[in-house]
Amino acid sequence: MLFAISGVTISPILLAGIGFLVGILGGFFGVGGGFIAAPFMIWSGVPTNFVVGTDLAHMTGKSIVALRHHRALGHVDAKLGFIMVIGTVIGVEAGAQVIEWLKSQGSVDIVIPVAYIVILLIVSAFTAYESIRAIRMIRTDSLDVKDALGFQGVARRVQSLRIPPFVSLPASGIESISIWNLIGVGFLTGLMAGMLGVGGGFIRMPMLIYGLGIPTHVAVGTDLFEIIISAGYGTLTHAIKGNVDILMALVMQTGAAIGAQIGATSTRFFAGPRIRLMFSVLPLIGAALVIANLLNEGTIHF
Amino acid sequence: MEEKADRSFKLIIRNFLIEMVIYGILLVVYFFLALRYLSQPLADYFNSNLTLYAFIGLGLIVAQAVFLDMLVTFLFNAIGLDRME
Numbered sequence: 001m002l003f004a005i006s007g008v009t010i011s012p013i014l015l016a017g018i019g020f021l022v023g024i025l026g027g028f029f030g031v032g033g034g035f036i037a038a039p040f041m042i043w044s045g046v047p048t049n050f051v052v053g054t055d056l057a058h059m060t061g062k063s064i065v066a067l068r069h070h071r072a073l074g075h076v077d078a079k080l081g082f083i084m085v086i087g088t089v090i091g092v093e094a095g096a097q098v099i100e101w102l103k104s105q106g107s108v109d110i111v112i113p114v115a116y117i118v119i120l121l122i123v124s125a126f127t128a129y130e131s132i133r134a135i136r137m138i139r140t141d142s143l144d145v146k147d148a149l150g151f152q153g154v155a156r157r158v159q160s161l162r163i164p165p166f167v168s169l170p171a172s173g174i175e176s177i178s179i180w181n182l183i184g185v186g187f188l189t190g191l192m193a194g195m196l197g198v199g200g201g202f203i204r205m206p207m208l209i210y211g212l213g214i215p216t217h218v219a220v221g222t223d224l225f226e227i228i229i230s231a232g233y234g235t236l237t238h239a240i241k242g243n244v245d246i247l248m249a250l251v252m253q254t255g256a257a258i259g260a261q262i263g264a265t266s267t268r269f270f271a272g273p274r275i276r277l278m279f280s281v282l283p284l285i286g287a288a289l290v291i292a293n294l295l296n297e298g299t300i301h302f
Numbered sequence: 303m304e305e306k307a308d309r310s311f312k313l314i315i316r317n318f319l320i321e322m323v324i325y326g327i328l329l330v331v332y333f334f335l336a337l338r339y340l341s342q343p344l345a346d347y348f349n350s351n352l353t354l355y356a357f358i359g360l361g362l363i364v365a366q367a368v369f370l371d372m373l374v375t376f377l378f379n380a381i382g383l384d385r386m387e
Contacts, residue, residue: 004342005344005348016333060360060363061366065370065371232360232364235356235360236356236360239352239355239359240353241352242348244359246359247336247337247341249363250363251333251337257366258322258326261321265318
């Protein structure tokens with residue numbers, strides 16, 4: 001079928017299939033899945049300038065479907081999401097400034113992909129280590145499976161910082177936490193997202209769990225809330241620049257909507273540590289795709 | 303106790319599969335309607351006014367997500383099935 005806006009002919013079934021795959025990931029892990037969708041879209045013939053914007057557009061819709069399900073399951077902390085957005089927006093802008101500086105230094109093409117790979121590998125290794133430790137703790141200490149966390153040091157320290165004003169997060173089981181901690185975590189994830197040009201779900205999810213001590217299921221739901229705002233904003237800015245094929249995004253969203261429901265529903269059948277262990281594979285896939293891209297472009301060679 | 307949990311799990315899976323079938327049918331119908339009626343008007347907006355196109359596009363994405371989900375909820379209530387939640 002011809003998509004008149006981007007001027008390409010692609011099977012709508014294929015696009016809906018890509019949406020379905022990414023929808024499952026989004027619903028289950030609370031990530032946008034851009035790092036998986038983008039290579040598939042390029043492979044299926046979507047022009048490069050339309051890939052990012054169109055992906056953001058379908059991500060917005062898919063996340064709305066998944067968020068409605070997570071909200072019904074009590075997995076969304078809207079107060080936390082709204083406060084973090086402040087830091088995220090500032091962080092994204094700061095990240096864009098860092099990119100501009102790197103461009104002026106002529107090192108953006110190597111620094112960003114290498115930083116991306118390093119961050120992905122650290123996130124993957126740490127999440128896998130912690131979740132395996134948590135699963136062992138459940139077996140040996142008979143801990144509540146939902147609350148088990150193999151690494152709580154950072155979250156405890158962050159929660160003990162007493163810089164006013166404070167806010168309570170009943171949906172996340174936190175009585176009192178400094179608002180600056182939430183904005184700070186939002187800023188850090190926004191900074192990385194702005195620098196790396198991604199939605200940042202795979203960074204934000206671990207930060208919410210390990211940095212703030214948010215329960216895994218609530219972290220997944222709240223991450224989706226953040227994705228809707230950031231991807232919605234990204235859709236508008238990219239569309240104004242003529243880089244979004246909305247019809248293509250609508251078609252992808254049809255598949256993603258079903259996938260997101262399956263993913264969101266499936267979280268009911270897995271405890272937090274198991275979800276985190278499975279999540280740890282995602283950054284590895286992302287890193288492999290970036291390395292493959294660098295090899296193809298000849299930026300790095302062995 | 304275990305038998306009760308097993309029955310509850312089967313009920314959840316059954317309702318989930320019915321929900322997926324309803325959702326799938328709605329999406330296929332919508333899919334063809336959208337491709338048929340939205341293609342040309344969207345292309346016209348894209349070529350004439352990108353800002354308007356951007357807002358209409360985002361509106362369509364949000365509306366599609368909310369509308370389909372609400373429709374499924376309505377249908378489930380109408381036929382007396384609980385949703386997965």
